[in-house]
Amino acid sequence: MISSAPQRGYVWSCMAQFNGGGAQAAGPWLNGDGTWDLTRKLTVDGAVEWPHEFTLTVEGGKRVFQSNDLPDHVTGIFPISPGDDAYQVDRNPNAIRSQSVRLELPAEPALAPQPSCIGGEVGIMLSGVLIFNSFDAEGRDAPANEVQDSCQGHPQQAGLYHYHSLSGCITDTSAGHSALMGYAFDGFGIYGYYGEDGAELANADLDECHGHTHAIEWDGRIVEMYHYHATHEFPYVLGCFRGTSTVQGPIGGQQGQDGQAQPDQPGQTGQAGGQPPQEAITACAGLTANAACSINTPNGLIVGTCQLPPQAAQLVCVPAGGGPPP
């Protein structure tokens, strides 16, 4: 399922090594031949509501997203309760936590001469929630192996709620061609399951990156433009990026991956110990890893670079010369 070049039905992943951590048992909906039965899949119980905060604006050629990553729909109860039948397959021990996500994507994305590989996070959906690639922390088909809630989401170890496939809780409002459901990190749109004639799309209808080009409505205009589509087949949403520029998400771009701290490894759960100071997080808002940053302190300006600490969901400004942020 992982390829090192664009290939239809595969994910061209920037990362080939996965650290493990995911569902601990095979669900009875797995057919054993790589296929699985959506209708038999368990979901995590619960209908928890969240204080969703999400804004989307276009400023200076950029599409700017600010989100706390808490969805505009209900979620299941996480950590998964021992009383939930899903617990027999997946013991996701993580709680959902508010995040501070700011993303700037090109408002008018352009096709690159060559596609590029995708990292852990691939886009943001109109529910305010990030969408990851199709892999769990072991490099397996995440929608097949992990038990998610009834909106196809679950939290990773920093509490960041995310999808691996199109969420059924984002309503596809249009007849014929599907509605816009979100944006990939190269700025191109992510649409639902249906193509121009209103028929459901399969991988065979799309290119290696899981998209195609035809006239779509884009910011109120009809334009001939590349875009991605969701399918019910692996890789579900994106196989690679077609755009010229991509941004890095909060879990760390190309090397970021999904992960669940396992219940027998409590040390990995959440951000144990030393939460970085808010100023160090704010200093890296909207920046990418290794970008220069500065923190204003009573003792003067401290300069450094934005780094992603282990288990952290956000970049933190680390003073030059290493050491903890002030």
Ligand SMILES: [Zn+2]
């Ligand atoms: Zn289309």
Ligand SMILES: [Zn+2]
């Ligand atoms: Zn996941």
